[in-house]
Amino acid sequence: xxxxxxxxxxxxxxxxxxxxxxxxxxxxxxxxxxxxxxxxxxxxxxxxxxxxxxxxxxxxxxxxxxxxxxxxxxxxxxxxxxxxxxxxxxxxxxxxxxxxxxxxxxxxxxxxxxxxxxxxxxxxxxxxxxxxxxxxxxxxxxxxxxxxxxxxxxxxxxxxxxxxxxxxxxxxxxxxxxxxxxxxxxxxxxxxxxxxxxxxxxxxxxxxxxxxxxxxxxxxx
Numbered sequence: 001x002x003x004x005x006x007x008x009x010x011x012x013x014x015x016x017x018x019x020x021x022x023x024x025x026x027x028x029x030x031x032x033x034x035x036x037x038x039x040x041x042x043x044x045x046x047x048x049x050x051x052x053x054x055x056x057x058x059x060x061x062x063x064x065x066x067x068x069x070x071x072x073x074x075x076x077x078x079x080x081x082x083x084x085x086x087x088x089x090x091x092x093x094x095x096x097x098x099x100x101x102x103x104x105x106x107x108x109x110x111x112x113x114x115x116x117x118x119x120x121x122x123x124x125x126x127x128x129x130x131x132x133x134x135x136x137x138x139x140x141x142x143x144x145x146x147x148x149x150x151x152x153x154x155x156x157x158x159x160x161x162x163x164x165x166x167x168x169x170x171x172x173x174x175x176x177x178x179x180x181x182x183x184x185x186x187x188x189x190x191x192x193x194x195x196x197x198x199x200x201x202x203x204x205x206x207x208x209x210x211x212x213x214x215x216x217x218x219x220x221x
Contacts, residue, residue: 008088008099027209045071047101054109090133124161
């Protein structure tokens with residue numbers, strides 16, 4: 001069992017998104033999975049360039065992106081993975097730029113413009129999206145995040161398999177709120193929530209990793 005995780009946050013150490021991914025991979029490893037964490041912001045790559053090489057009738061291989069950059073070898077390894085975990089902070093209402101670029105390059109080469117559309121990915125694997133965000137859970141429908149999460153979940157499920165979504169809400173952005181213009185937030189509430197709730201988010205991520213490694217990840221909102 002090989003599980004690949006992707007950190008779509010530029011904060012690569014000790015922050016919310018990568019911490020949850022690390023707990024998920026620890027959970028997977030605890031039941032015998034081989035794990036890999038890919039730091040997207042360490043790579044030099046782009047999103048889809050709309051060349052449509054992956055859609056040509058005379059293409060040499062199915063599901064292969066023609067762009068050659070730091071993501072090429074990573075996408076090759078995806079074809080051998082048994083489960084994927086993609087983690088991203090929510091920036092301006094959607095995934096980070098690096099995460100969006102990954103999703104384009106990951107999914108589009110496998111998409112067949114058929115009736116109905118179908119995927120060329122050769123097998124079904126479990127997949128998970130891990131989101132961290134500044135907004136409280138109750139605000140998610142108000143700001144439309146639920147539609148963003150549902151759209152990405154639907155896309156990944158169509159291409160790969162059952163997709164689970166884990167949300168960590170109302171997260172702490174700074175270790176010291178006094179250093180930044182952040183009057184919108186109750187800093188003491190942020191500190192308290194990080195101390196009290198984020199450990200539970202980490203436990204949920206660990207359990208997610210166990211489920212993915214066991215092949216029992218369930219679709220959750």
